[in-house]
Amino acid sequence: MEKVIAGKTINVNEEGYLLDFDQWDKSIAEQIAIEEGIGELTDRHWAVVTWLQEQEKNKVALTIRKLGKSGVTDIKEFYALFPGGPLKKATKIAGIKKPVGCI
Amino acid sequence: MKNLVILGAGSAGTMMSNHLIKKLPKNWKITVVDKDKVHYYQPGFLFLPFDIYTEDQVKKPKKKFVPKGINYIEESIDRVSAEENLVYLESGQKLSFDVLIVATGSQIAPGEIDGMQGSGWHKDVFDFYTFEGSKNLRDYLRTWQGGKMVVHITEMPIKCPVAPLEFAFLADSYFKKKGMREKVEITYVTPLSGAFTKPTATKKLNYLLDEKNINIVSDFNVMQVDNENKKLVSYDDMKVPYDLLVTVPTNMGDTCIERSGLGDDLNFVPTNHHTLQSLEHNNIFVIGDATNVPASKAGSVAHFQAEVLTENILNFIQDKPLVPGFDGHANCFIETGNNKGMLIDFNYTQEPVDGTFPIPGIGPLKLLKESWFNHLGKMAFRWIYWNMLLKSIPIPFVKPKMSLKGKNIKTN
Numbered sequence A: 001m002e003k004v005i006a007g008k009t010i011n012v013n014e015e016g017y018l019l020d021f022d023q024w025d026k027s028i029a030e031q032i033a034i035e036e037g038i039g040e041l042t043d044r045h046w047a048v049v050t051w052l053q054e055q056e057k058n059k060v061a062l063t064i065r066k067l068g069k070s071g072v073t074d075i076k077e078f079y080a081l082f083p084g085g086p087l088k089k090a091t092k093i094a095g096i097k098k099p100v101g102c103i
Numbered sequence B: 001m002k003n004l005v006i007l008g009a010g011s012a013g014t015m016m017s018n019h020l021i022k023k024l025p026k027n028w029k030i031t032v033v034d035k036d037k038v039h040y041y042q043p044g045f046l047f048l049p050f051d052i053y054t055e056d057q058v059k060k061p062k063k064k065f066v067p068k069g070i071n072y073i074e075e076s077i078d079r080v081s082a083e084e085n086l087v088y089l090e091s092g093q094k095l096s097f098d099v100l101i102v103a104t105g106s107q108i109a110p111g112e113i114d115g116m117q118g119s120g121w122h123k124d125v126f127d128f129y130t131f132e133g134s135k136n137l138r139d140y141l142r143t144w145q146g147g148k149m150v151v152h153i154t155e156m157p158i159k160c161p162v163a164p165l166e167f168a169f170l171a172d173s174y175f176k177k178k179g180m181r182e183k184v185e186i187t188y189v190t191p192l193s194g195a196f197t198k199p200t201a202t203k204k205l206n207y208l209l210d211e212k213n214i215n216i217v218s219d220f221n222v223m224q225v226d227n228e229n230k231k232l233v234s235y236d237d238m239k240v241p242y243d244l245l246v247t248v249p250t251n252m253g254d255t256c257i258e259r260s261g262l263g264d265d266l267n268f269v270p271t272n273h274h275t276l277q278s279l280e281h282n283n284i285f286v287i288g289d290a291t292n293v294p295a296s297k298a299g300s301v302a303h304f305q306a307e308v309l310t311e312n313i314l315n316f317i318q319d320k321p322l323v324p325g326f327d328g329h330a331n332c333f334i335e336t337g338n339n340k341g342m343l344i345d346f347n348y349t350q351e352p353v354d355g356t357f358p359i360p361g362i363g364p365l366k367l368l369k370e371s372w373f374n375h376l377g378k379m380a381f382r383w384i385y386w387n388m389l390l391k392s393i394p395i396p397f398v399k400p401k402m403s404l405k406g407k408n409i410k411t412n
């Protein structure tokens, strides 16, 4: 389905995750961050978002553990940056897929 | 003589030895190494705690399934030296290889979480991913008087990702049958965003949790098991109390992969998603739970991979290009309790949907829907595993590549 985010019409799934990463830009990330209750994105947020996007590009499955060992942040800070479901929220802001199970 | 060495004689290693003994040219010698005498039917670990299967139904001697003509070595693998093309065994013996197949699977690593293997381990904190865990849990449940039962996933990926949910469903049936369901509170705790995370499954299956009165705590990343206060503690300081904790600890590849420098942060081997060749070494191939491919870690997946890998081993030794034949195909029965079950059939790109299987429009199995017949399918899987899968006998109508026929695929 389509959703207008930061003045642009974007393809998203039912939960609001971007379907097409090419449509992602920083203004979209900022808007989603506000909707998710994260507020303004700091350099620390951007470091995580960029790292997640790189992993996605290399088709690496995203986990909290990988983030903790990434050197970009630790798990405690990750929670502080994206409270209440950090991986779920950070991937949405990064314009990539939410980590899922098999069903 | 050329040497092909298979590390591990579990589901995948056994299937590969049965395929290759028939197909490899006569100038190849096949050696298989495994440290364990017993072949466990791991899907049975789900049923053992509830006295649905007996101990004898889930274990048989490994040797029985490794075909004649294979050099079978019962020993621990210390490490692989990919540079020297050598496998070092714990005794100091060395095996040289021209082609290596890594099939060492995935194991639980409860030591990864603070307190998980603490004073409560196998007393009121159990796993059911090992024979011991599953058996000890059975003994505990036989006399348990009830309380808060927490079924918990530590982190993804885990093998057979639906097993913990099936465990919660079967627990509901088990306590009902014992006439003590009202004495047990069942809570399902997951690091994912829900018990179901894919759109179609979420829509079609969420009713199961309500129907069975299972509470759910999602987005929970465990930091510590507090044995004294009997609580799971998350990184953001949420707490889930338990009287009985049934956890699926972190799953990791074997430590021999780490010692060999072949693995990622969970000791899974970086592997081409479609050809099953190691990304770093041309003459090393990986199959089953040992790979890092984003497919489910399941016996059915190993079965589909084995057909593709056999073809690619033959291609490789004849200097032919490898085929990108593996599409992530998985086919798994899900036990939902009360003698009902479901079936899901999916791959890397297609999420599980409803429909009929394996014969389009007919079935007899139903996809993503509960039925008694599907439950029979799950029960028949044990026979199929011992008698067909391990021996690499093809399953009628079911091909390695997933078929879209008979599936209700929605287009956007």
Ligand SMILES: Cc1cc2nc3c(=O)[nH]c(=O)nc-3n(C[C@H](O)[C@H](O)[C@H](O)COP(=O)(O)OP(=O)(O)OC[C@H]3O[C@@H](n4cnc5c(N)ncnc54)[C@H](O)[C@@H]3O)c2cc1C
Residues within 6 Å of the ligand: B007, B008, B009, B010, B011, B012, B013, B033, B034, B035, B036, B041, B042, B043, B044, B045, B046, B075, B076, B077, B078, B103, B104, B105, B106, B128, B129, B130, B159, B160, B163, B254, B256, B287, B288, B289, B290, B297, B298, B299, B300, B301, B302, B332, B333
């Ligand atoms: C509770 C549970 C339920 C499941 N349910 C299902 C189901 O319903 N359907 C389904 O399809 N799958 C199911 N599975 C998953 C299935 O059992 C596995 O995916 C399958 O066994 C993987 O095969 P494998 O050969 O990769 O690993 P394994 O079968 O685990 O074999 C690995 C082998 O390597 C050997 N090994 C490892 N390290 C060393 C070493 N250093 N030295 C020597 N030997 C070594 C081990 O001894 C073992 O024999 C379930 C698993 C569990 C735990």
